[in-house]
Amino acid sequence: MSDTPTIRPVGEGALLIEFGDRIDETINAKVVALDKALAARPPRGFLEAVPAYCSLLIEYDPQSTSQVELAEAALELAGSAPAAATSGREHVVPISFEPLDGPDLDQVAAQAGLDWEEAIAAFLASRYRVYMYGFAPGYAYMGGVPQVLQLPRKPIAQRGHPAGSVIIAGPQCLITTLPMPTGWWVIGRTPLAVLDATGERPFRFDPGDTIRFERIA
């Protein structure tokens, strides 16, 4: 894909700026760079931006700007914003792999052809990049699950996993903030709250940050 992003309308009040169509650190770095440029130099009518894996949504007020004007401003900012490879902070996230906390770890290990301890070692050896938040409050989508542990999601979502569950599917990993049914594999649980509803900084991570997991049980 060329460096010029594709711009698509989302209704009359938003544009989707696409830098690619896959989960990739270089593409996501461009998303993060444009997001920062927009925050530093918001164009007229700009309301809010939503960074995702390989695209950025810009919501604007169509009463005070036009789609064309906003698209031109976004292209100019995207062209001038340097995409830094590593721009974020690093976080250490404690994780327990006890069977009650990670009920699917057995199955994940078996499908990977590893024993339980080998699967844990493989998971802990990787560094995880926060690509985006999505779905619901505080759901930080990370990439970096090692190849050997990458499994397609389960065919049916299963109920009853508590907030703080560490779940994986394909290359993606996330820490849940709500008790929700999920088709992802539940491999552990963290006492660390990504979403702290009453805290001064309610969301712990930013897109572009790096996560390292540290075993506590």
Added chain:
Amino acid sequence: MIARLQVEAAGPLTSLQDAGRRGVMRFGVPRSGPIDRFAFAAALTAAKPAEGTAIELSLGGLTLTCLEGEVGFALCGAAFTVEIDGRAIGSWCRATLGPGQCLRIRQSGGNWAYLAFSGSCTTPTWLGSRATHALSGLGGGMVRAGDVLELHATKPLPPAALQAPAPASHPAPIGIVIGPQERFFGAGALQRLCAEPFIATGTFDRMGRALDGAPLLPLRLDMPSEPALPGCLQITGDGRMTMLLADHQTTGGYPKIAAVIGADIDRLAQMEAGTAFHFEAVSVGEAVKRFRRIADWQAAALRALVSADDLALRLLGANLVGGVVDALGTHEA
């Protein structure tokens, strides 16, 4: 004055809403706020609550008993019936609830209505807003049977039947802007989207509304999660369509074939279950034009509510409506 209201019964979608929160979609937090923004604004205009907060009601309605104090209220939205102590006082209406009185609101057509109180509410804010994100319960909160709502600085309000804007006799099709992920569909699916009728189903919540019709099967489902907004028409692997609403998932991996234009999102959300409608693809420019037109029309309707209100208040001030108040039996001094 302080009023305390006991929630006797509440439908599962009853929640506190204000205009919503901005700037946090990047953290997975949608704007929330009212599904029907005009009806919400009308309720606020008629009751003038201190913080711009109202209760959003839907199927299942709401029953409240006033434990102490008295408080004025207004109800606006779809065709809901409002009763005080078993006595019907209309659909769009304003009145005062006194100690011991029971307010019962039931849905009789359409899906969403707003109950605003003349007072200030004491529920928590989250990220600067009382809008409730229903899935997490964060914000002002869901309203459940057994809750007691406490309102401060309450005032009685003169009873009035409020003028609900007349519905169009020939409802226009629902405008859409094609995309952003129309490339995941074949020409046949895009053609059917604009040619065939769809049905607004009774399957909805604050996240979205299922729309029935010809299945629009995606060609493939290999899209990384992309951001979404209210109005987006998301198609799942089985070809079924959902219009996303105020509590939408902020991103999703299912392709969005089109987005309902701002002028028509709330109308489709309110559409009575089982109603058939057509989509009409329009340009972004036309969508902006239609939004302006409806915003002007709504502003005029709100001004009309206010001027009717001023008249009622002046009459009350001149002590001319006492007889009317007694006749309605909704405001016992």
